[in-house]
Amino acid sequence: MPAKGASVPTETLEQQRRTSGPSRGDSAIEVRGAGKSFARRDDALQVLSGLNLSVERGEVLAVVGPSGCGKSTLLELICGLQEPTAGDIRVGNGSGSLDRLASCALMFQRDLLFPWRSALDNAALPLQMLGASRNRARAGALPLLERFGLAGFADARPYELSGGMRQRVAFVRTLLTGKPVLLLDEPFGSLDTITRAEMQEWLARALGGQSRTVVLVTHDVEEALFLADRVAILSARPGTVRAQLDVPSPRRLPRASSVTSADFVAMRQQALEALS
Amino acid sequence: MSGDRRRAASWLPPAALLVAALIAWETLARLGRIEDYLLPAPTEVARSLVDDRELLFADAWVTAKEVLLGFGIALLAGLAIAVALHLSQALRRSVYPLVVASQAIPVIVLAPILVIWFGFGVGPKLIVIALVCFFPIVVNTLDGLGSVDRAQIDMMSTLGASRRQTLWRLELPRSLPFVFSGAKIAVAVAVIGAVFGELVGSDAGLGHAIQVGTAQLVTARVFAAVTLLSMMAIALFAAVAALERWTVPWSGKEES
Numbered sequence: 001m002p003a004k005g006a007s008v009p010t011e012t013l014e015q016q017r018r019t020s021g022p023s024r025g026d027s028a029i030e031v032r033g034a035g036k037s038f039a040r041r042d043d044a045l046q047v048l049s050g051l052n053l054s055v056e057r058g059e060v061l062a063v064v065g066p067s068g069c070g071k072s073t074l075l076e077l078i079c080g081l082q083e084p085t086a087g088d089i090r091v092g093n094g095s096g097s098l099d100r101l102a103s104c105a106l107m108f109q110r111d112l113l114f115p116w117r118s119a120l121d122n123a124a125l126p127l128q129m130l131g132a133s134r135n136r137a138r139a140g141a142l143p144l145l146e147r148f149g150l151a152g153f154a155d156a157r158p159y160e161l162s163g164g165m166r167q168r169v170a171f172v173r174t175l176l177t178g179k180p181v182l183l184l185d186e187p188f189g190s191l192d193t194i195t196r197a198e199m200q201e202w203l204a205r206a207l208g209g210q211s212r213t214v215v216l217v218t219h220d221v222e223e224a225l226f227l228a229d230r231v232a233i234l235s236a237r238p239g240t241v242r243a244q245l246d247v248p249s250p251r252r253l254p255r256a257s258s259v260t261s262a263d264f265v266a267m268r269q270q271a272l273e274a275l276s
Numbered sequence: 277m278s279g280d281r282r283r284a285a286s287w288l289p290p291a292a293l294l295v296a297a298l299i300a301w302e303t304l305a306r307l308g309r310i311e312d313y314l315l316p317a318p319t320e321v322a323r324s325l326v327d328d329r330e331l332l333f334a335d336a337w338v339t340a341k342e343v344l345l346g347f348g349i350a351l352l353a354g355l356a357i358a359v360a361l362h363l364s365q366a367l368r369r370s371v372y373p374l375v376v377a378s379q380a381i382p383v384i385v386l387a388p389i390l391v392i393w394f395g396f397g398v399g400p401k402l403i404v405i406a407l408v409c410f411f412p413i414v415v416n417t418l419d420g421l422g423s424v425d426r427a428q429i430d431m432m433s434t435l436g437a438s439r440r441q442t443l444w445r446l447e448l449p450r451s452l453p454f455v456f457s458g459a460k461i462a463v464a465v466a467v468i469g470a471v472f473g474e475l476v477g478s479d480a481g482l483g484h485a486i487q488v489g490t491a492q493l494v495t496a497r498v499f500a501a502v503t504l505l506s507m508m509a510i511a512l513f514a515a516v517a518a519l520e521r522w523t524v525p526w527s528g529k530e531e532s
């Protein structure tokens with residue numbers, strides 16, 4: 001059933017692009033004055049402070065920022081794995097951590113595939129969590145694995161796959177949760193440059209083919225501008241939104257010509273200035 | 277093929293050392309004219325293994341059954357206790373120290389008391405074996421359950437997993453290599469536990485054979501019984517190790 005969402009055309013995504021400004025009522029994610037501090041031995045580490053962000057339904061938002069600025073913490077707050085120490089966060093219609101957990105699927109920096117399961121069984125895990133039998137879960141996951149170029153690797157163990165393949169299996173696992181919000185935490189952070197570029201093209205196509213709200217955290221400005229409808233730039237710790245950039249033509253393939261176009265280079269310059 | 281060669285290479289040094297030791301022992305026993313009841317030559321032990329085979333193999337079979345049953349009880353009880361301790365912090369705080377304390381009771385003190393309580397049957401032996409076996413299983417399994425990557429547990433929550441699903445789909449499979457480590461230690465000490473149990477009071481088993489042989493100064497038969505005991509321990513250990521390779525082929529193959 002979650003795979004059904006994949007047939008929504010890209011145009012719908014484009015029409016729903018927001019213009020920056022105050023949030024409207026139909027936003028998928030609303031972060032208001034969120035702060036997070038972690039207690040340490042004799043003081044507290046303030047990771048995020050007074051952070052405001054709203055994400056439209058169906059929008060792809062990229063969050064970039066210097067390392068240690070709390071990007072990953074922001075995703076953990078949104079999906080309800082952690083509670084903010086200040087402000088509030090709403091996802092869909094729910095503000096409680098369990099409501100947020102029910103609406104968000106999080107793809108972690110590491111693929112976290114289980115080595116005792118095959119690629120297919122790893123991808124099918126969320127369907128099993130929803131109560132499907134192993135066979136039904138496998139049948140439900142197989143079409144997505146095939147669509148993402150892993151048809152011949154369904155029975156391979158994770159340690160037999162390349163880094164890019166493992167990330168794709170992890171992505172399918174995230175999609176199959178069927179949740180309306182996808183949170184991607186540096187999904188390609190551990191890959192080499194060439195694989196990374198390939199995976200960005202691949203993700204651009206994958207995101208174009210579905211209608212879910214996506215928040216993508218990355219430290220790579222180019223990746224953010226290529227994949228997202230809008231880029232939010234965080235300050236150094238304690239992280240807060242410093243600037244937001246609308247991307248006029250997101251996910252324009254092929255990537256190589258896209259990222260070298262004059263307007264892309266100008267935007268990258270703008271983003272890098274905002275970052276520094 | 278290279279795997280076979282590597283396996284052969286790993287067997288060769290200990291085998292060569294063993295043969296050398298046996299030759300030295302044989303020479304010493306023969307040239308030194310040491311009395312057979314003090315130090316029987318390896319050939320004497322081998323002769324006893326052949327001549328007394330019916331007696332010894334019957335005893336070995338009794339001991340093997342005790343070891344397997346006692347180990348099985350310890351494995352089931354150990355896994356259940358480890359999971360219970362893992363799931364409940366209150367239990368862990370209250371019971372875990374007692375589990376550790378149970379290992380401080382010398383088996384040699386406990387065994388006669390068990391005989392007084394339960395008689396000369398198989399019961400006391402199984403209790404002694406299970407008691408020495410369950411500790412490494414509990415400790416290793418509990419360590420395994422506690423060592424699961426926090427991010428993987430978080431991921432299970434984002435997939436909507438219940439506590440029970442996280443236990444079955446993540447924590448228990450992840451702990452299997454630890455369970456096997458505990459089980460390998462446990463089978464090795466299980467044999468010792470069985471002999472302790474039999475020494476105190478029994479009419480069969482290799483422990484009984486050792487006791488009778490010692491009393492009658494048939495030292496070659498005592499050595500033969502000990503040889504069978506070591507072979508049993510090695511066979512059990514190899515069986516658990518083989519089961520581990522078959523069950524946990526992924527162990528050690530992960531990149532972190």
